[in-house]
Amino acid sequence: MTAAVEIDHLTVQFGLFTAVKDVSLQIRQGEFFSFLGPSGCGKTTILRTISGFQEPTQGVVRIGGQDMNGIGPNQRPTALIFQNLALFPLMTVAENIGYGLRVRGVPKAERDRKVDELLNLIALSDQGNKKIEELSGGQKQRVAIARALAVEPKVLLLDEPLSALDLKLRQHMRNELRAIQRRVGITFIYITHDQGEALTMSDRIAVMNRGKIEQIGNGRDVYEHPQTSFVASFVGENNGFSGTIAKVSGDQAEIETSVGRLTGLNKKSLAVGARATLFVRPELVRFGAQGENNLAGSAADAAYEGMTTHLTMKAPDGSSVVATLTGTPAREFPSEGSPVSFAFSTSDAIILPA
Amino acid sequence: MLSSTGHPFIFLLPVLAFVIFWVMAKFEPKPVGVTKKSFFERNGTPVAIYLIVAVAFWALFMIVLPQLFMVEMSFRPKLPPVEMGGPKDLYTFENYHYFIYGSTTSSDAINWVHIKAFFLTILASLLVALFNFALCYPLAYYMAQAARPARVRFLLLLLIAPYWVNEILRAFAFRIIFSSGGLINKMLLGAGFVDQPIDFIGNDIALYAGLGYAYMLMMIFSLYNAIETLDHAQIEAARDLGAPWWHIHSFIVIPFAKPGIASGCTLVFMLSAGSLAAPLVLGGPRSLWFTPILYDRFFQAFNWPQGAAYAFILLLACVSFVLLVLRLGRLSLGEIAK
Numbered sequence: 001m002t003a004a005v006e007i008d009h010l011t012v013q014f015g016l017f018t019a020v021k022d023v024s025l026q027i028r029q030g031e032f033f034s035f036l037g038p039s040g041c042g043k044t045t046i047l048r049t050i051s052g053f054q055e056p057t058q059g060v061v062r063i064g065g066q067d068m069n070g071i072g073p074n075q076r077p078t079a080l081i082f083q084n085l086a087l088f089p090l091m092t093v094a095e096n097i098g099y100g101l102r103v104r105g106v107p108k109a110e111r112d113r114k115v116d117e118l119l120n121l122i123a124l125s126d127q128g129n130k131k132i133e134e135l136s137g138g139q140k141q142r143v144a145i146a147r148a149l150a151v152e153p154k155v156l157l158l159d160e161p162l163s164a165l166d167l168k169l170r171q172h173m174r175n176e177l178r179a180i181q182r183r184v185g186i187t188f189i190y191i192t193h194d195q196g197e198a199l200t201m202s203d204r205i206a207v208m209n210r211g212k213i214e215q216i217g218n219g220r221d222v223y224e225h226p227q228t229s230f231v232a233s234f235v236g237e238n239n240g241f242s243g244t245i246a247k248v249s250g251d252q253a254e255i256e257t258s259v260g261r262l263t264g265l266n267k268k269s270l271a272v273g274a275r276a277t278l279f280v281r282p283e284l285v286r287f288g289a290q291g292e293n294n295l296a297g298s299a300a301d302a303a304y305e306g307m308t309t310h311l312t313m314k315a316p317d318g319s320s321v322v323a324t325l326t327g328t329p330a331r332e333f334p335s336e337g338s339p340v341s342f343a344f345s346t347s348d349a350i351i352l353p354a
Numbered sequence: 355m356l357s358s359t360g361h362p363f364i365f366l367l368p369v370l371a372f373v374i375f376w377v378m379a380k381f382e383p384k385p386v387g388v389t390k391k392s393f394f395e396r397n398g399t400p401v402a403i404y405l406i407v408a409v410a411f412w413a414l415f416m417i418v419l420p421q422l423f424m425v426e427m428s429f430r431p432k433l434p435p436v437e438m439g440g441p442k443d444l445y446t447f448e449n450y451h452y453f454i455y456g457s458t459t460s461s462d463a464i465n466w467v468h469i470k471a472f473f474l475t476i477l478a479s480l481l482v483a484l485f486n487f488a489l490c491y492p493l494a495y496y497m498a499q500a501a502r503p504a505r506v507r508f509l510l511l512l513l514i515a516p517y518w519v520n521e522i523l524r525a526f527a528f529r530i531i532f533s534s535g536g537l538i539n540k541m542l543l544g545a546g547f548v549d550q551p552i553d554f555i556g557n558d559i560a561l562y563a564g565l566g567y568a569y570m571l572m573m574i575f576s577l578y579n580a581i582e583t584l585d586h587a588q589i590e591a592a593r594d595l596g597a598p599w600w601h602i603h604s605f606i607v608i609p610f611a612k613p614g615i616a617s618g619c620t621l622v623f624m625l626s627a628g629s630l631a632a633p634l635v636l637g638g639p640r641s642l643w644f645t646p647i648l649y650d651r652f653f654q655a656f657n658w659p660q661g662a663a664y665a666f667i668l669l670l671a672c673v674s675f676v677l678l679v680l681r682l683g684r685l686s687l688g689e690i691a692k
Contacts (some may be wrong), residue, residue, distance in 0.1 A: 073594045082593045086587035088611050099605075100595035151595055351377060 002065040004029045004155055004187040005050060010059035012045050020047040021211040022059070027155075027189060032181050034190040036198040036222075037208035038234065043191045046208075047157050050189065051080045079148035080157045084164065085140055087132045093143055094119070094128035100151035116267075121180065138169050145180060155187045162197060171282055174200050175314040195235050199223065221277045225267075229352045232279040239285065239321050241278045241353055245270050253351050258317040262293045264349030275354040284348040286324035287311055291343030295321055299334040309333070313340050367419070371410040379406060383474070425582040428663035433460075436617050449663030455562075466662075468647060475644035476671060479626035482565045483619045486573045494577035495573065497609065499586055513574060523634035525564055532560035532636075564636040565626045572625065573618040580614020581607060613689040620676045643667060 003026035012020040020042040027033045048054040050061055052073035061068045063077055073080075079100075087096050094115050101111045119125050124144035127135075135143065141161060149155055158177075162170045175218035178201050181188045192198050198205045199219040207214045207222060207230070215227045226232035233240055243257035245266075253266035257280050264278045280293075300320065303311040311323045311333065323342050334340050379393035379402065394402045429445045438441065449459040452474075456465030497506050513539065531537045532554035539551040544581045554560045584607060609617065633643035649666065651661035680687065 053590060053594075073590070074596045076596065078594070080588045080591070080592055084585065084587055088588060088591075098669065099592070099597075101594060103592075103597045103601055108362035189432060332605070 002029075003027055003062075004031065004064065005189065006060075006062040006065075007046070008060045008062065010046070010049065010061065011057050012042070012049060012054060013057040019211055022050070023060075023211075023213055025213060025216060027187060029033050030185050030187055030191065032178065032188045032201055032203045034192060034198040034202040034205045035208055036195055036205050036235070037191055038193055041208040042188060042211040043193075043208050044159060045139065047189065047191050049157055050155070051078050051157050052076045053080075064334075070080070077154040078157055079151055079153035079155075081144050082147050082161065083159045085144040085161065087140060087144055089135075091132070091134050092128065093124065093130050093132065093135070096129075096132065096143055097146045099147065104151070111136070114150060118150055121149070121183070121231065122146045137165050138173060139256065141165065141173055142176070145177070149180075149184060153186065156181075158188060159189045159193055160194075170197075177201060177338050199235075207235060209234070226279070226350065227268075229277050229279075229354060232277075232350065232352055233306055237282050237322065237324070238279045239282060240317075243276065243278070245272050245274045245351070247310060248272055252346055259295055259315045259321075262349065263346045264293075264350050264351045265347065268351070270351060270352055270353060276351050277354050278351045279350050280344045280349040282288045282310065282322040282324035283320065283326070285342050285344045286321045287325055287342060288340070289343050290341070292346045293344050293349065295342045295344075297321065297340060298337050298338045300336065302333040304333075311340070313342055317346070358432075360404060368410065368414060371407060371414045371418075375406045375413075382478060387438045393406075424662040425666055427659050428666050430659045432659050449660045450667070451658075452660055453667060467642070468644075471642035471644045471647055472667070472671070474642060475627055475668075476675065478562065479565075479623050482562055482569075482626045483573075483623040485562070486566050486570060486622050487577075487615065487619055489579055490570060490573040491615075494574055494580055495603075497574075498578050498581035499584070499589065499607075513571060517571060521568060521631050522635065524568070525632050528564045529555065529636055530558055530565070532563070537688035553637065553638075555565045558638060561633060561636040561638070561643070565629060567631065568632055569622040571626045572621040576614045576618030576621065577611060578614075580617075584610045606658040613685055616683050616689075617681060618683050620679065624672050624676065627668065 005027040007023055007025050007027075010020055010023045011018065017116050023042075023046065029343060035046060045054060049056055050063070050068075052068065052071060052075075056069065068076060088099065091099065094112075097113045097118050099113045101114060106114070115128065116125070119128050122145060124139060124142060124146075127139070132140065132143070144161065145156075162173050162177075165173060166188075174197060175190075177190075181201075190198070190201065199222075202311045204218055204220060205222050206215060206216045208229045215231045217220055219223070220236050226235065229240070232238050241255070241257040241259060241262055243255045245253050246256040246261060247254040248266060248271065251265055251267075252261050252263055253270060253276075254261050255276055257278065262278050264280070270276050295315060297311065297313040297315040299311070300314040301310075302308040303312075307326065309325045311325060313323070315321055321342055357564060382393050387544060396402075397405065427448070428449050430443060431446050431448060432438070451461075451463070452458050453468055455461050456463055456468070493509075498602075501509065519527075524656055532552060533539070534551040536554075539548075539553070540640055542548045543551065548676075551557075554563075586605055587603055588610075592606045597605075628645060629644045633646050637643055637646065645668075646662075648661060648664045651657050651664050
């Protein structure tokens with residue numbers, strides 16, 4: 001099966017600045033694929049290159065196996081949902097959704113039927129005659145999706161469309177987007193800097209940094225088996241301890257850091273003397289227990305969130321270590337400044353090149 | 355000029371204007387539920403009073419009174435100074451009568467020369483406005499949506515610089531360029547496109563070009579301001595949905611910029627219809643523009659009442675035309691003033 005979208009050695013430069021550096025990847029048919037990265041990492045540039053608003057400096061984008069170079073955005077089988085949605089304010093909801101069909105010269109009767117169908121899909125059946133400004137944020141979102149789906153694209157591109165919504169609505173729209181994607185079955189390419197969005201919705205995630213892909217994998221891969229220091233620290237919370245490899249034994253290694261010698265899994269087979277960082281997730285750090293790796297310091301902060309509590313310890317070298325406790329902890333939180341000890345298992349810690 | 359009964363009225367007017375503006379400031383309409391400081395609290399009493407007096411003075415002495423004088427004068431007969439205010443100084447329609455019949459008393463003949471000039475002026479001004487729109491829209495769109503800021507600044511400078519030259523000088527320059535021995539004819543003859551020089555001036559082509567050029571900035575700025583506020587993502591969204599460029603312009607950009615287009619077109623139309631320098635300098639020997647006729651009423655025929663009547667006719671025609679355009683475009687006056 002040909003890939004829905006194939007990006008082949010893509011480089012995009014703006015003057016002297018290289019936004020995307022030699023990126024190659026394949027996105028499968030019907031997949032919910034996310035590009036996750038901080039702002040300025042090149043993810044939006046990739047999206048604009050796929051949609052045709054940006055020409056590649058080098059390399060090729062293929063959609064359904066077809067080379068897209070030189071084909072304008074209005075000729076591509078893609079539809080883009082803009083960050084600010086870019087709904088047409090002078091048109092009604094139905095006119096917005098039907099715009100792509102009108103452009104294609106679809107007869108009015110057929111257009112109306114299609115628009116009704118889409119209004120149904122986004123649960124706005126009786127609101128076709130409303131003006132855009134009369135809709136709520138979530139409704140606008142759904143209209144933007146319907147407008148893009150109306151032209152029956154092979155690939156739907158979404159440029160951080162949820163960023164303008166409040167938290168509750170954002171979480172609701174995540175489920176809704178995912179449900180719509182399952183129903184229509186087309187490929188979704190989603191751009192976000194919010195790892196929660198990427199993890200909950202995506203089949204696969206490409207984590208990007210400085211114009212390059214750091215890692216591609218499903219949510220669990222990216223979270224549990226980060227391949228680079230950037231992925232380990234960008235996706236989710238992480239405690240990182242930098243230092244040099246002091247000893248390698250089997251699949252484990254010892255690393256000399258400013259808080260002492262720590263042991264973790266040497267996934268990248270680093271040799272003694274290499275600069276490296278040991279990562280351990282806060283939820284894998286135990287509070288007040290002894291284990292394979294032990295850290296002592298003074299309590300700095302306890303952020304209670306109900307279901308979880310984030311305990312921050314100030315290590316002797318001044319760095320902070322966070323332990324996330326779930327449920328109601330059996331004992332009282334230590335008061336600020338009192339001595340505390342954290343511990344974690346070697347099998348929970350990952351050593352990656354710095 | 356005013357009869358003696360009018361004097362108290364004249365002295366009462368400024369007071370009345372002040373009171374009206376003061377009441378407007380005091381009972382300023384506010385959006386429901388918004389607690390906003392009043393006009394006086396916002397500006398402080400001295401500044402508020404200054405603003406009211408200044409605006410009242412400006413509105414009254416610069417706009418309302420001169421117009422009222424002219425309108426009033428247009429209903430008076432032409433009399434030697436000694437008879438003004440005398441028994442013969444009665445309100446009359448004879449000046450308007452003259453516009454239609456070419457005589458203050460007889461209704462036998464129709465004053466075709468003036469009526470034709472009047473309608474030709476209106477029609478030609480309309481064409482100038484439309485031509486200007488067609489010429490300026492692509493440039494305004496380019497500046498507002500496509501060009502980089504540095505390029506926009508450069509273009510604006512290029513657009514403004516010619517207006518440092520005074521209007522009459524520019525009109526004469528056009529006359530020279532468009533004359534039978536002028537630059538354009540020389541080029542056309544040299545390139546072999548024509549064997550005879552084209553009479554640009556006699557055919558009013560120079561006049562239309564000069565008028566279009568004189569008010570181009572009004573159009574450019576109105577369009578630029580309107581198009582500039584359009585979110586570029588809207589244009590991209592339309593393109594992404596498959597729209598060809600003409601569809602984007604007809605259904606996204608132009609509907610959005612409609613208030614700016616209306617404002618630019620009405621400005622150019624009004625200014626063209628009322629323009630004097632360009633028709634005087636660039637008009638051919640046979641050309642008939644209404645403003646030179648109007649000018650002649652005042653300074654050749656020394657018939658100020660008749661000139662006032664002619665001016666009032668032109669003003670009425672322009673204003674009603676603009677209101678009609680707004681009505682057809684379903685726009686309010688407030689929208690085009692944005």
